[in-house]
Amino acid sequence: MSGILRVCTAAGCAGCGGSALREQLGAVIAAATTGDPASGLALKGVGCLGPCGEGALLELESASGRRLFGGITPEGVAAVAASLANLSPGTDLGTWAPPAARPIDLEQPFFRLQKRLVLEHCGRIDPESLAEALAAGSYGQLRRVLQENRPEAVIEQVRRSGLRGRGGGGYPTGLKWATVARMPGPEKVVVCNADEGDPGAFMDRSVLEGDPHRLLEGMAIAAWAVGASRGFIYVRAEYPMAIAHLRTAIAQAEDQGLLGAAIAGSAFGFQLELRVGAGAFVCGEETALIHSIEGQRGVPRPRPPYPAEVGVFGLPTLINNVETFASVPPLLAIGAEAYAAIGTTNSGGTKVFSLTGDVRLAGVLEVPMGTPIATIVETMGGGAPDGHAIKAVQTGGPSGGCVPANRLDTPVDYESLQELGSIMGSGGMVVMDDSTSMVDVACFFMAFCREESCGKCIPCRSGTVQLHLLLQKHLAGEADAADLAQLESLCHMVKDTSLCGLGQSAPKPVLSTLRHFRGDYLALLRPEPEATPEPVP
Amino acid sequence: MATDHSIVSSREASSQPGSGAFPELEPVLRRQGHRPDGLIEVLNRAQELHGQLTPALLRHVAAALRLPLSRVQGTASFYHLFRFKPPAAHRCVVCTGTACHVKGADALLRALERELAPGGATEAAGAEAIELGTVRCVGTCGGAPLVVVDEQVWNHQTPASVLAGLRGLRR
Amino acid sequence: MSVRTLRIDGRDLAVPEGTTLLQAAREAGIAIPTLCHLEGLSPVAACRLCLVEIEGTDKLLPACITPASEGMVVQTATPRLQDIRRTVVELLFTEGNHVCAICVANGHCELQDLAVTTGMDHSRLPYRFPARRVDLSHPFFGLDHNRCILCTRCVRVCDEVEGAHVWDVGWRGEHCRIIAGLDEPWGAVDACTNCGKCVQVCPTGALFHKGDTTAEKHDEPAQLQALVHARHHQQWNP
Numbered sequence: 011m012s013g014i015l016r017v018c019t020a021a022g023c024a025g026c027g028g029s030a031l032r033e034q035l036g037a038v039i040a041a042a043t044t045g046d047p048a049s050g051l052a053l054k055g056v057g058c059l060g061p062c063g064e065g066a067l068l069e070l071e072s073a074s075g076r077r078l079f080g081g082i083t084p085e086g087v088a089a090v091a092a093s094l095a096n097l098s099p100g101t102d103l104g105t106w107a108p109p110a111a112r113p114i115d116l117e118q119p120f121f122r123l124q125k126r127l128v129l130e131h132c133g134r135i136d137p138e139s140l141a142e143a144l145a146a147g148s149y150g151q152l153r154r155v156l157q158e159n160r161p162e163a164v165i166e167q168v169r170r171s172g173l174r175g176r177g178g179g180g181y182p183t184g185l186k187w188a189t190v191a192r193m194p195g196p197e198k199v200v201v202c203n204a205d206e207g208d209p210g211a212f213m214d215r216s217v218l219e220g221d222p223h224r225l226l227e228g229m230a231i232a233a234w235a236v237g238a239s240r241g242f243i244y245v246r247a248e249y250p251m252a253i254a255h256l257r258t259a260i261a262q263a264e265d266q267g268l269l270g271a272a273i274a275g276s277a278f279g280f281q282l283e284l285r286v287g288a289g290a291f292v293c294g295e296e297t298a299l300i301h302s303i304e305g306q307r308g309v310p311r312p313r314p315p316y317p318a319e320v321g322v323f324g325l326p327t328l329i330n331n332v333e334t335f336a337s338v339p340p341l342l343a344i345g346a347e348a349y350a351a352i353g354t355t356n357s358g359g360t361k362v363f364s365l366t367g368d369v370r371l372a373g374v375l376e377v378p379m380g381t382p383i384a385t386i387v388e389t390m391g392g393g394a395p396d397g398h399a400i401k402a403v404q405t406g407g408p409s410g411g412c413v414p415a416n417r418l419d420t421p422v423d424y425e426s427l428q429e430l431g432s433i434m435g436s437g438g439m440v441v442m443d444d445s446t447s448m449v450d451v452a453c454f455f456m457a458f459c460r461e462e463s464c465g466k467c468i469p470c471r472s473g474t475v476q477l478h479l480l481l482q483k484h485l486a487g488e489a490d491a492a493d494l495a496q497l498e499s500l501c502h503m504v505k506d507t508s509l510c511g512l513g514q515s516a517p518k519p520v521l522s523t524l525r526h527f528r529g530d531y532l533a534l535l536r537p538e539p540e541a542t543p544e545p546v547p
Numbered sequence: 548m549a550t551d552h553s554i555v556s557s558r559e560a561s562s563q564p565g566s567g568a569f570p571e572l573e574p575v576l577r578r579q580g581h582r583p584d585g586l587i588e589v590l591n592r593a594q595e596l597h598g599q600l601t602p603a604l605l606r607h608v609a610a611a612l613r614l615p616l617s618r619v620q621g622t623a624s625f626y627h628l629f630r631f632k633p634p635a636a637h638r639c640v641v642c643t644g645t646a647c648h649v650k651g652a653d654a655l656l657r658a659l660e661r662e663l664a665p666g667g668a669t670e671a672a673g674a675e676a677i678e679l680g681t682v683r684c685v686g687t688c689g690g691a692p693l694v695v696v697d698e699q700v701w702n703h704q705t706p707a708s709v710l711a712g713l714r715g716l717r718r
Numbered sequence: 719m720s721v722r723t724l725r726i727d728g729r730d731l732a733v734p735e736g737t738t739l740l741q742a743a744r745e746a747g748i749a750i751p752t753l754c755h756l757e758g759l760s761p762v763a764a765c766r767l768c769l770v771e772i773e774g775t776d777k778l779l780p781a782c783i784t785p786a787s788e789g790m791v792v793q794t795a796t797p798r799l800q801d802i803r804r805t806v807v808e809l810l811f812t813e814g815n816h817v818c819a820i821c822v823a824n825g826h827c828e829l830q831d832l833a834v835t836t837g838m839d840h841s842r843l844p845y846r847f848p849a850r851r852v853d854l855s856h857p858f859f860g861l862d863h864n865r866c867i868l869c870t871r872c873v874r875v876c877d878e879v880e881g882a883h884v885w886d887v888g889w890r891g892e893h894c895r896i897i898a899g900l901d902e903p904w905g906a907v908d909a910c911t912n913c914g915k916c917v918q919v920c921p922t923g924a925l926f927h928k929g930d931t932t933a934e935k936h937d938e939p940a941q942l943q944a945l946v947h948a949r950h951h952q953q954w955n956p
Binding site: 021022024025026061062063064065206207208209210211212215247248249250285286287288289290291302303304305306307308309323364366367368372373404407438440442446451454455458461462464 | 584588621646683685
Binding site: 602605606615616617618619620621624625627 | 877882883884885886887888889890897898899900901907909
């Protein structure tokens, strides 16, 4: 019997039986190996296998191909392990059907329509093994660019690829790199924003947990290209497994001379440090993130100066998010032109999304930029379950908006989503079915922004509270037309006057639902009192 | 410059710089080079070791990093995860992220608040040992609605299933 | 020193390079309201009262930190800006407990003055009546959080000028409040030198001299400015 068993041990699956499954299958295989040293069964704990809603997940790979099984519950784990133990040594793994597990068709659109570059190794390799990462090709691009020794050529490749900031802003990555590279001074810093705080977004978590070396390689290439010798990964504390895998990966890479001094035998050195947040969404804003790395309150400051000029410790600083850095090795591997050709004219390459909410197949997927939203949520995700129809798709989290069902043909790229009053954001996509009240959704996001406001500027600190109160008044059926007008005008005021992105975009979920679902608000208004006739004087 | 006796006594617990009151913090302080930018890393470690940030701990950290007290307190209180009171035996955190909200996290939270409150149905089972909290998304939305109990994620929960699980913890 | 020419509210001005729009406007006698800003302290651009419109950009920019640049055309008092300023003042009044009639700063309060200049005679938004405390533990001074607008002038003056860093901002968002030491009673904080600069720069009645009664408090930022000037330039004005 030979083959590979991959158990998804990412945070989603680990909690619903993945960890136990890995442990018990490991015991079975260890026992079998003792009796039969020639046994060719290998067990791997891997990062996200994709359809997180179906966990726990087990993938079997043998000569007859790959098969995926889901729906394994903590209670069912023992049965799966017992069944594996009872297989006769001659059995082909390809014929084994684990009990209490549901086969998942790997040919369905969810898998077939993906284009996996960032997630290339995610779910394939053991994220805690540098050997497996190296065997899969990690650090190959870093070695190559160091050998060729032309940093400006790397920046040019990134520029030509059309890669734009995957954290949501969509700023051209090559341009950002070139700006930092041009800054004078011997010391520069590279920062990875791994503070993935949008509720409903977990793309970056999948990369950090499933293939941390890809991020480290991308950061090292960036550091070398812009002339930085220090780096920080700022990761949110809510991701304990990502933190553990990053710590392991950094230690392994340092040990093998792929981080630290004289990388891969070159003169280039790069000291990478992990900084763990402590629960503050606003730290995803880059100036707040800088303050937090410096050990201060995560409070934003006005820009300019931009971090490229004045960043961490006052040094020129390059800040990109996880997916942006992780896109660099594959884009260099396939070449800028090939990468650009994958996406649209203005947005090159692929984008990772996390699909959740009222959708049949929830999980993490990677598609070419420009893929219509309908393809993602309906074709790949299977649409809304239980006979409901999709009402809206929320993109961009608390800084984004809701795309109505009749606009799901919109391609996912930065400009198209912006035109609809939403944003690409970091890639969270929450599907809402026809039972959803859009006022409730807007109120949810406003409560979030109220809680996460840092309190520095008045429009955000006090305005989000008033907006939240107004939305609650609507939900309680106590609002009238004047309240609705006030809601709208205060939204514009907070958007126009807040100091940072959090406050400026906090009203967006309200404004976008007002634009596309005004009926939901009007239906909640208190009926106007009958006009009383003017008293006769 | 104190004027009030109750205030003087509240200060007696303060540790002197370098007094070695918290030797277990030395490794992280050294790793951070006793630099002020290591403050959050040091606070994270201090809370990991002590379960909370006490005034004595905060004074020690301020002295070790040569920071004003208000700067240390101001920073610690900014972040949701730092706490200033001792933790309960068990901690049940309801995720109130978008996906969980859509799937009914609010109802879950309200039910747990009711059940775990003094006089609630589970009080007899020793509910005072369970601390209820919320978090905005742990990023495992496939399992929505979910709760995190003592760092373990419980997926697809209902009030009944959470309460059953919490009762299981107590035995 | 090179010069920048610009137009503010229809008036052509020439200012030295590095001058902020606020300085340029004030030199020319054009009043732009401010609250967190205080000459002599580092700017934080937090109150958003000094936002101005600049031709060629949709973004409103804070005059206190935006440098004058060549050819800029600035509007400081359009109806849109006036409505924004009134709303900022409403947001401030509704988030605290400001009762002018019984306040030590009545008649000498920057927030009260702003309410007058922006025409904020009533709030269109509901008052929130937060439960806030009063700290009277210091022998000479008091802190009434009900009247605090979180401008952070006290935090900055204590850190940047006195060097004691008694104050900081604690907590977050709507729960923000000025804290002394480890969120202790002010009187318990050893770092305080009793200099009173924080009281001097406070724009409202939040920080006050004990014993002052209604309408008796005057803030005295000029003293601070003289101090900062003397320190930087070694020039005194006896």
